[in-house]
Amino acid sequence: MESSERYKMLTRYEAEILKAAIPDVLGKDEGLPPVDADGIVRWIDTQYLAKSSFEFRTLYRFLILALQFFFPLFFGSEYKIFLSLSSEEKQRLFQKWSESKLYLLRNSFTLFRLVICFGYYGQDEVSKAIGYDAESKLAEASKRQVVRD
Amino acid sequence: MILSYQDIHSNVKVDCDVAVIGSGAGGAVIAKELAEMGHSVVVVEEGGYFTRKDFRCRPVESMLLMYRDKGQTFTLGRPICILPLGKTVGGTTTINSGTCLRIPPKVLKDWQENYGLKELGEEELGLFYERIEKFLYVQPADPEVVGTNNLKFKEGADKLGYSAGFLRRNAKECEGTGLCAFGCPIDAKQSMNVSYIPEASNLGASIYTNCLAEKIAVENGRATGILGHFVDPDSGRKTKSIQVGTKVVILAAGAIYSPYFLLKNKLANSSGQVGKHLRIHPCVGTGALFDQDIGCWDGIPQSVYVDEFFEEEGIVLEGAVTPPDVQSNTLPYAGNEHARLMSQFSKIALFGSMVSDTTEGSVRALPFYHKPTMLYDLNKDDIRRLQLSVVHLAEIWFTAGAKRVYPMLARIPELTSPKQVEELKRLKLKGNDFIVTAYHPMGTCRMGSDPTKSVVNVNCETWDVKKLFICDASVFPTSLGVNPQMTIMAIATRTAAYIDGVLSKNKCNKGGDNER
Numbered sequence: 001m002e003s004s005e006r007y008k009m010l011t012r013y014e015a016e017i018l019k020a021a022i023p024d025v026l027g028k029d030e031g032l033p034p035v036d037a038d039g040i041v042r043w044i045d046t047q048y049l050a051k052s053s054f055e056f057r058t059l060y061r062f063l064i065l066a067l068q069f070f071f072p073l074f075f076g077s078e079y080k081i082f083l084s085l086s087s088e089e090k091q092r093l094f095q096k097w098s099e100s101k102l103y104l105l106r107n108s109f110t111l112f113r114l115v116i117c118f119g120y121y122g123q124d125e126v127s128k129a130i131g132y133d134a135e136s137k138l139a140e141a142s143k144r145q146v147v148r149d
Numbered sequence: 150m151i152l153s154y155q156d157i158h159s160n161v162k163v164d165c166d167v168a169v170i171g172s173g174a175g176g177a178v179i180a181k182e183l184a185e186m187g188h189s190v191v192v193v194e195e196g197g198y199f200t201r202k203d204f205r206c207r208p209v210e211s212m213l214l215m216y217r218d219k220g221q222t223f224t225l226g227r228p229i230c231i232l233p234l235g236k237t238v239g240g241t242t243t244i245n246s247g248t249c250l251r252i253p254p255k256v257l258k259d260w261q262e263n264y265g266l267k268e269l270g271e272e273e274l275g276l277f278y279e280r281i282e283k284f285l286y287v288q289p290a291d292p293e294v295v296g297t298n299n300l301k302f303k304e305g306a307d308k309l310g311y312s313a314g315f316l317r318r319n320a321k322e323c324e325g326t327g328l329c330a331f332g333c334p335i336d337a338k339q340s341m342n343v344s345y346i347p348e349a350s351n352l353g354a355s356i357y358t359n360c361l362a363e364k365i366a367v368e369n370g371r372a373t374g375i376l377g378h379f380v381d382p383d384s385g386r387k388t389k390s391i392q393v394g395t396k397v398v399i400l401a402a403g404a405i406y407s408p409y410f411l412l413k414n415k416l417a418n419s420s421g422q423v424g425k426h427l428r429i430h431p432c433v434g435t436g437a438l439f440d441q442d443i444g445c446w447d448g449i450p451q452s453v454y455v456d457e458f459f460e461e462e463g464i465v466l467e468g469a470v471t472p473p474d475v476q477s478n479t480l481p482y483a484g485n486e487h488a489r490l491m492s493q494f495s496k497i498a499l500f501g502s503m504v505s506d507t508t509e510g511s512v513r514a515l516p517f518y519h520k521p522t523m524l525y526d527l528n529k530d531d532i533r534r535l536q537l538s539v540v541h542l543a544e545i546w547f548t549a550g551a552k553r554v555y556p557m558l559a560r561i562p563e564l565t566s567p568k569q570v571e572e573l574k575r576l577k578l579k580g581n582d583f584i585v586t587a588y589h590p591m592g593t594c595r596m597g598s599d600p601t602k603s604v605v606n607v608n609c610e611t612w613d614v615k616k617l618f619i620c621d622a623s624v625f626p627t628s629l630g631v632n633p634q635m636t637i638m639a640i641a642t643r644t645a646a647y648i649d650g651v652l653s654k655n656k657c658n659k660g661g662d663n664e665r
Contacts, residue, residue, distance in 0.1 A: 026488060027487050052218075056219075091484035091485065095486075109483070118209045118475075121491070123476035130492070131471050131576050137328075137334070141204075144324065146337045
């Protein structure tokens, strides 16, 4: 995504942090299609956050900024802002965040990941690689309508 | 007729016999029943009207379209519980699993004996249940289409000798597309949007969608109308107004929004009970990894039950499966470990459990905030039973041949052997250790015989405002223990018969004149 592109709900800075987080939140596996972080950020911005409540949007944006400035302090070995962490360091941070002893922190990871998972696993190509083929299901379903007697 | 937002070009002023707020299991049934009895009915529904053409087999799309707060409704407390609610014609029935169970006899007995509801007779309710079951084609799930996921779980339960079976559901010619919770794409599930609402419309009821009821007009202690606005589904802005003049108002906005509506409008709360006693049937789930393909998204998501632990512990094990995008976040780990699990998702089976809770939460209307706030802190006994649920689920999965079980508990990402299930039994878990979802809010405008301890009487009429009825799960005095939609419908059918009696009597007394 070009830096000059505008986002609907996120600032460019927030989008940049989110884009850097997505590959390491989702991780890699040869059974899954590659992660298109640009596309997921765009989807989160225009399809999810734009339709979400003000409260949810605000919370999510707060989490993105907390990830950049605060969470490396809680979960990193030495303090660096999130954008300057290596991929391994980011993965370690996410693992520690997800296992945090503090309930609200742990829960905030679930929320942060939830939207990213929606953006990635909701793509037809990805869910099809797992075995769930939305397009075929829809094609099958459209041929059939149950009618009440 | 069902009117969409685009059909409304000016402010609406309409008179009718009965005005209903909400088109879910309570509102839709009462609308159809009263329309059938010859009364003029207006239904006001905040959500939009969607049909199978809008159900595109992509869960997140459906959540954004039909779930209240886009699926982001939750209770505050320990733990935070996700509480998905429908905001669409048909209410939550459009996005539920379609399970249709009658009230357990012991629960009805408790209501009769401890809440003064002797008039709510088993025999009478039985007749209403029968009528609804016939109208909704209620029958046990067809084993041919329940899917490998559910059959595997049942196999495990059968091996252990547990009482298990196929759930009764409101589905006609179900093919197990696995998308009940996101709008049935073939109209097999007989949710209100394909059954009671179209029938009410055929019988002359007017259903206004994208229409937010804001006030109930009260004159001389009697409900006389509804005031509200249409809401632009794209911008969320209020546009044209609606004013409904009526003889009877039915509030059927569900156990979260009905009490919120009353609290906000300072109505019907002389007892101080509105919004209290919130029960939600807290649920937990487990995943299980098998060697072979399970394809958990194929088949009826909620079609098998284990009720072995219901009588003693109030625990029912019921299936709960969604496609990978929604389910992905329930699996443990982050990064590559999570990706590894997700790449094996076709081999992962899922099942859930529901507890008949004794915890009582509340619904609040906070000043300067435009939404209800739900507070709910799991008590020790419910935590114990949730832990027991996870133990039972894990035990059944291992017996069915699972290699690993994902208990969805904090700091316990997976169990690799039945021995670990024994260890899990001995752990002292806290509320915050669970990932809890809940689908059945109840009890926040409870029914009873004592006006100082309840909000409505046995006919669902509020003690404080005459001709104002509440008809949804908020009237349940306690947790039901089973999926509530059938009991909501049965009580709505009973209430419709009562209201018909009242309206007919008034018509006779006044020679058919409009009483209002």
